[in-house]
Amino acid sequence: MMASKSAADRWTESDVTPQDGRVAVVTGANSGLGLETARILAEHGARVVLAVRDLDKGRQAVARITDRVPGAKLSLQRLDLASLESVRAAATELHAAHPKIDLLINNAGVMTTPRVKTQDGFDMQFGVNHLGHFALTGLLLDLLLPVPGSRVVTVSSTGHRMQADIHFDDLQWDRSYSRVGAYGQAKLANLMFTYELQRRLAPHGTTIAAAAHPGAAATDLQRNLPGPLRKAADLLVPLITQPADMGALPTVRAATDPAVLGGQYYGPDGFREARGHPRVVSSSRKSHDIAVQQRLWAVSEQLTDVKFPV
Numbered sequence: 001m002m003a004s005k006s007a008a009d010r011w012t013e014s015d016v017t018p019q020d021g022r023v024a025v026v027t028g029a030n031s032g033l034g035l036e037t038a039r040i041l042a043e044h045g046a047r048v049v050l051a052v053r054d055l056d057k058g059r060q061a062v063a064r065i066t067d068r069v070p071g072a073k074l075s076l077q078r079l080d081l082a083s084l085e086s087v088r089a090a091a092t093e094l095h096a097a098h099p100k101i102d103l104l105i106n107n108a109g110v111m112t113t114p115r116v117k118t119q120d121g122f123d124m125q126f127g128v129n130h131l132g133h134f135a136l137t138g139l140l141l142d143l144l145l146p147v148p149g150s151r152v153v154t155v156s157s158t159g160h161r162m163q164a165d166i167h168f169d170d171l172q173w174d175r176s177y178s179r180v181g182a183y184g185q186a187k188l189a190n191l192m193f194t195y196e197l198q199r200r201l202a203p204h205g206t207t208i209a210a211a212a213h214p215g216a217a218a219t220d221l222q223r224n225l226p227g228p229l230r231k232a233a234d235l236l237v238p239l240i241t242q243p244a245d246m247g248a249l250p251t252v253r254a255a256t257d258p259a260v261l262g263g264q265y266y267g268p269d270g271f272r273e274a275r276g277h278p279r280v281v282s283s284s285r286k287s288h289d290i291a292v293q294q295r296l297w298a299v300s301e302q303l304t305d306v307k308f309p310v
Helices: 032-043 055-068 084-097 124-144 158-162 179-204 220-224 227-240 249-256 290-304
Strands: 023-027 047-052 073-078 103-106 150-155 207-212 265-268 278-280
Touching: 023 032, 023 124, 032 047, 032 055, 032 073, 032 103, 032 249, 047 055, 047 084, 055 073, 073 084, 084 124, 103 124, 103 249, 124 150, 124 179, 124 290, 150 179, 150 249, 158 179, 179 207, 179 290, 207 249, 249 265, 249 278
Parallel strands: 023 047, 023 103, 047 073, 103 150, 150 207, 207 265
Antiparallel strands: 265 278
16 A cells, blocks of 8 residues: 655645746746746745736736735736747847846646637647747747756646647648647647757756646636537536646746756646646656657747757
8 A cells, every 4th residue: 555645745835945036937927827836936036027918917917916925026028929920029028128037937828729820820729839939938048048047847738648749741730620639739749849958958057948737727728628528627627626826836846946857847746647746747658759859849940930049
């Protein structure tokens, strides 16, 4: 019989080390996991940039965090990951505002959207979840590389296991479209990006890349599920999910725990990684395919016209 986990094994917000003097950029920080990630980092002293598509919602998020964390050091940055023009503009503005970045949290995402394209003609899920973050990371990496202990944390999902491969012959799902398949491919791409980025960062010795997933967290990502699935989700979500603040903990641990190693993947420690406290978890065998990682990297550079300084 397995021994139960002791309280000492359960990593919580109280384990976050002081973040004073650190600058953290969190995408999609206006709600859900991103909001909780920003709030926890701010509570521990970080200067947090909430990178959001809707500035009005961003201002509401700032107010919510400030209510809980008086004196929180917060700023807003407009960022629409569905537009490479917006990504480049945001990167330019962040360069002007910050001489360095310690933490880049690639958190924003969309899930199971109807068939729709980004401004640049990419499948929305692949474009926002992967290509937008790929471009943003490449454009900001020069602000992280000189900073010892800096990190890039990208949020994936157990949904990466729903997609067995990256479909290079139809990356944008033009021939046929599957909401679930497109989501799985984008989340698999998040992991492959992290692992290849870590391989490229390793010789520099200053910045690491890690990944995380929230398990089954109660957020509004389910809003795009088709009708019958949405109704089922509405009934099941309260029974099987954990609150957004718990869902954010794997990301926060990957971003702040001094023991984190480059290339690690964090998720909940409970049954099927749906709920619980953050720990190192494993990803699918396909996610570790180096040849596919490198091919995805090359294709992503071509599609975004962003070259990394590593």
